[in-house]
Amino acid sequence: MTRYSGFYDLPTAWSNIFWGILLGGIYGSMIYTEIIIPTIEFEATGGGEIANPINLILLCLIASIVAHFILRRKRVRSGSSQTTSGWALGLAIGGMFGMVVIYAVLRLSDFNTQLVITVALLSVLAPRCEAIISSYQGQMMLMGRKWGAILRATMWRCGFVVMFAYVLSAPIGWIFIIPVMLIANRASEDWIWNSVPKEGKKQLRKIWARQARERKMAKLSAEVGAKLKLNESE
Numbered sequence: 001m002t003r004y005s006g007f008y009d010l011p012t013a014w015s016n017i018f019w020g021i022l023l024g025g026i027y028g029s030m031i032y033t034e035i036i037i038p039t040i041e042f043e044a045t046g047g048g049e050i051a052n053p054i055n056l057i058l059l060c061l062i063a064s065i066v067a068h069f070i071l072r073r074k075r076v077r078s079g080s081s082q083t084t085s086g087w088a089l090g091l092a093i094g095g096m097f098g099m100v101v102i103y104a105v106l107r108l109s110d111f112n113t114q115l116v117i118t119v120a121l122l123s124v125l126a127p128r129c130e131a132i133i134s135s136y137q138g139q140m141m142l143m144g145r146k147w148g149a150i151l152r153a154t155m156w157r158c159g160f161v162v163m164f165a166y167v168l169s170a171p172i173g174w175i176f177i178i179p180v181m182l183i184a185n186r187a188s189e190d191w192i193w194n195s196v197p198k199e200g201k202k203q204l205r206k207i208w209a210r211q212a213r214e215r216k217m218a219k220l221s222a223e224v225g226a227k228l229k230l231n232e233s234e
Contacts, residue, residue: 012075013088019070020092024130027063027093028100031161034059036104039165051165060157063093064137064150071138083191086138087131094130098122101164114171121174122164125181129160132184139191 038051067089070076076085102122109115133156140149160177167173 012079012081012085015075016070016085016089017092020089020134021096023063023066023070023089024093024096027059028097030059031097032100032104035161036101036165036168040104040108040168056158056161057154060161061150061154063157064153067093067134067137067153068141068146068150071134071141080142082138082142083135083194084138086134086136086141087188087192089138090131090134091127093134094127097130097164098126101126101168105168108168118167118171121167125177126164128185129177129181130157132181132188133157133160135188135191136184139194142194 034055035051042050067086070089071082071086076082102119105115105118105122109118133153136156137149137153140146140152163173163177167177
């Protein structure tokens with residue numbers, strides 16, 4: 001979103017960061033209690049009760065519904081900023097969710113290289129994955145597909161919660177998370193671009209064209225300077 005700074009409703013995005021912290025704290029705490037801990041205990045002991053899938057679906061559904069109401073506020077709809085506000089909201093939710101999962105890892109694991117890698121990946125991927133989901137939900141809301149937005153966001157949240165819980169004991173799970181995240185991340189660039197107003201798109205194209213010309217001129221100047229110095233030395 002840094003590329004589009006100044007061309008979307010930044011104050012509204014920041015307000016969604018605040019709401020995301022609140023929602024993410026509650027959501028992450030419930031996921032930790034109902035999903036992560038039972039999953040870790042089940043995989044560690046090979047027995048006991050596995051996490052109830054109904055609890056997983058309900059928690060993700062409630063989170064998606066709350067996100068829906070946050071993104072349908074008047075100040076969000078008036079600027080058609082559901083996509084960018086969704087990205088900001090998701091970053092905060094994912095950040096809080098990532099902190100909860102990292103806490104579980106640090107509390108239940110011994111310090112080793114695998115732990116460091118797991119914590120590093122969680123701190124980077126958890127916020128971004130949730131940002132992509134919330135941005136997608138906002139994009140679908142912008143297209144008028146309200147219930148579709150809630151149901152699809154719920155499905156994706158369920159998938160990522162299960163995978164993030166799984167990788168705590170089986171790092172091979174990252175090979176499923178990372179490719180999906182990279183594919184969705186590329187698509188999210190189109191969602192953000194589509195949310196920029198028409199006049200803003202024209203200005204952005206002009207700015208990017210000017211920046212490209214400036215970089216090209218700077219490169220040519222550097223090459224000419226290098227050749228002159230080479231000639232002088234000879």
